[in-house]
Amino acid sequence: MLVxxxxxxxxFTGCFQAVDTLExxxxxxxxxxxxxxxxxxxxxxxxRMEDFLERFLADIRGAHGDLSxxxxxxxxxxxxxxxxxxxxxxxxxxxxxxxxxxxxxxxxIRWLTKVKCGQYIHEDVKATSARPERPPWAACSWPWx
Amino acid sequence: xxxxxxxxxIVASVLLWADLTNMYVWMTLLVFLGxxxxxxxxxx
Numbered sequence: 001m002l003v004x005x006x007x008x009x010x011x012f013t014g015c016f017q018a019v020d021t022l023e024x025x026x027x028x029x030x031x032x033x034x035x036x037x038x039x040x041x042x043x044x045x046x047x048r049m050e051d052f053l054e055r056f057l058a059d060i061r062g063a064h065g066d067l068s069x070x071x072x073x074x075x076x077x078x079x080x081x082x083x084x085x086x087x088x089x090x091x092x093x094x095x096x097x098x099x100x101x102x103x104x105x106x107x108x109i110r111w112l113t114k115v116k117c118g119q120y121i122h123e124d125v126k127a128t129s130a131r132p133e134r135p136p137w138a139a140c141s142w143p144w145x
Numbered sequence: 146x147x148x149x150x151x152x153x154x155i156v157a158s159v160l161l162w163a164d165l166t167n168m169y170v171w172m173t174l175l176v177f178l179g180x181x182x183x184x185x186x187x188x189x
Contacts, residue, residue: 093162097154108150 003042025052029059146188152181 004016014037019025032039039056043049082088156174163170 089162093158096161097158100154100157101150104153105150108153109146112146112149 019052022051022055026055026059029056032056148181148184152178 004018007016015031017028017031019028041049041052041056043052155177159170159174165171
């Protein structure tokens, strides 16, 4: 190969891989991952280099456990794709919180009352009786205690 | 008191549905729990 020869002439000692299809490219990705330094893609536009780049980036993201990774469940099984939508997840998070409140609500209140944390309305104490008289021209109660 | 139930529901929901690789989710959750703890201590 001409490129390989040229690299050898220029004293290139790094990893060199010639790939023709996306599948072959995916096969040599694990070897690329452990190589330090920069990665150079060389090809022509007709070979759809953006697909190779996309595949490469997906592989990198997959190493960090990103939700949009190529190795995730959502990329393998079509149905799980919905879990990537923030709206879907927000709706189900809301519903789950609601269900937890409805089902655990009475139980938590019972438990809190048992451990003497219940809240009472003190019927015997009149909230208004302790207040000083407020001037008749005061329409609202705000600055008066 | 009711806040305890709310906090329980929110924490469970977040841990199950949020993107836990996002650092901001954890930060917000911890701040929320911190304020919750403060509220719990001042009302009881």
